[in-house]
Amino acid sequence: MSKHQKEITALKEHLGKHQLKCTRQRELILDAFLKQEHITAEAMYHQLAKKDPHLGLATIYRTLNLFCEAGLAQARHFGTQTQYDNVSHKGHHDHLICTDCGKIVEFENCDIERLQEEVAARNGFTIKTHRLELYGLCSRCRH
Amino acid sequence: MSKHQKEITALKEHLGKHQLKCTRQRELILDAFLKQEHITAEAMYHQLAKKDPHLGLATIYRTLNLFCEAGLAQARHFGTQTQYDNVSHKGHHDHLICTDCGKIVEFENCDIERLQEEVAARNGFTIKTHRLELYGLCSRCRH
DNA sequence: ATTGAAATTGATAAATCGTCTCAAAAAGAA
DNA sequence: TTCTTTTTGAGACGATTTATCAATTTCAAT
Ligand SMILES: [Mn+2]
Ligand SMILES: [Mn+2]
Ligand SMILES: [Zn+2]
Ligand SMILES: [Zn+2]
Numbered sequence: 001m002s003k004h005q006k007e008i009t010a011l012k013e014h015l016g017k018h019q020l021k022c023t024r025q026r027e028l029i030l031d032a033f034l035k036q037e038h039i040t041a042e043a044m045y046h047q048l049a050k051k052d053p054h055l056g057l058a059t060i061y062r063t064l065n066l067f068c069e070a071g072l073a074q075a076r077h078f079g080t081q082t083q084y085d086n087v088s089h090k091g092h093h094d095h096l097i098c099t100d101c102g103k104i105v106e107f108e109n110c111d112i113e114r115l116q117e118e119v120a121a122r123n124g125f126t127i128k129t130h131r132l133e134l135y136g137l138c139s140r141c142r143h
Numbered sequence: 144m145s146k147h148q149k150e151i152t153a154l155k156e157h158l159g160k161h162q163l164k165c166t167r168q169r170e171l172i173l174d175a176f177l178k179q180e181h182i183t184a185e186a187m188y189h190q191l192a193k194k195d196p197h198l199g200l201a202t203i204y205r206t207l208n209l210f211c212e213a214g215l216a217q218a219r220h221f222g223t224q225t226q227y228d229n230v231s232h233k234g235h236h237d238h239l240i241c242t243d244c245g246k247i248v249e250f251e252n253c254d255i256e257r258l259q260e261e262v263a264a265r266n267g268f269t270i271k272t273h274r275l276e277l278y279g280l281c282s283r284c285r286h
Numbered sequence: 287a288t289t290g291a292a293a294t295t296g297a298t299a300a301a302t303c304g305t306c307t308c309a310a311a312a313a314g315a316a
Numbered sequence: 317t318t319c320t321t322t323t324t325g326a327g328a329c330g331a332t333t334t335a336t337c338a339a340t341t342t343c344a345a346t
Contacts, residue, residue, distance in 0.1 A: 105266050123239055124281060125239050125248070128279045128280070129278045130275070131274065135272045
């Protein structure tokens with residue numbers, strides 16, 4: 001029994017609900033993805049080339065996007081590339097960033113999350129993901 | 144005396160400190176930029192084509208990146224494009240973005256802003272700026 | 287005002303990243 | 317097995333931004 005049974009089941013459920021098929025490539029990519037905290041399509045392409053030299057980059061992109069739709073991954077634009085975060089690896093969180101020393105504090109605030117939902121609903125949107133980053137000075141750098 | 148004298152002076156100081164030159168193109172682009180809250184290089188290219196049909200797109204990019212280095216602008220990846228925000232602009236707002244059609248809705252929410260301050264204070268931070276982007280589907284794209 | 291080194295420009299090639307196309311292959315229900 | 321639908325891989329393609337480079341402009345020193 002795999003350590004990641006919950007995620008494997010979640011994906012299979014998503015596949016079933018959407019008339020999608022369980023392929024060797026999807027299983028291979030899922031297996032590799034669940035071992036990561038976050039990865040780019042390109043990095044996964046090179047990593048999996050050892051196991052299957054014919055696995056196409058387009059398939060990696062398609063499958064990582066599928067994971068996003070199934071709720072297993074979350075895409076984040078980071079610099080010029082897209083990072084696919086493993087949602088199961090760490091819960092959702094946002095960031096406080098010190099612009100002076102670069103210190104990063106992770107936080108989670110349910111009230112903010114709820115207000116975000118309200119704002120979205122008021123504008124007819126359904127939120128899939130979000131990004132909240134607070135930039136400023138940490139206590140040490142303020143003095 | 145221009146309404147944006149402070150920013151014009153700030154740019155000239157930056158130019159002087161870095162052996163950069165004050166060109167007609169830089170003045171033209173600065174003038175247009177300071178009237179905007181945020182703009183893409185492409186949008187500015189089309190906008191300025193009326194005043195100078197030979198102004199190159201590369202010059203727009205180079206100049207907007209220069210404004211970032213001079214502290215007048217802030218680059219923000221927004222979907223596939225880069226938005227250059229005018230940091231001197233007073234009216235802060237955040238964004239709802241439809242991941243399907245690209246629609247962008249601007250919003251302000253004082254309660255979220257207040258909670259952000261609380262989170263920051265609890266962690267010893269003083270917020271200078273922040274970025275909040277909500278990604279999802281607009282009413283039309285949700286079907 | 288003239289000169290000349292250094293910076294800048296515009297046109298366009300190139301790089302980057304991700305999606306689209308489509309014929310062949312695979313999945314899976316019957 | 318048969319048959320329909322989905323998926324795949326390879327590369328073309330599109331969008332955005334940066335690099336290249338010869339010609340032009342700036343500006344400080346004559
Ligand atoms: Mn959050
Ligand atoms: Mn805000
Ligand atoms: Zn700090
Ligand atoms: Zn939409």
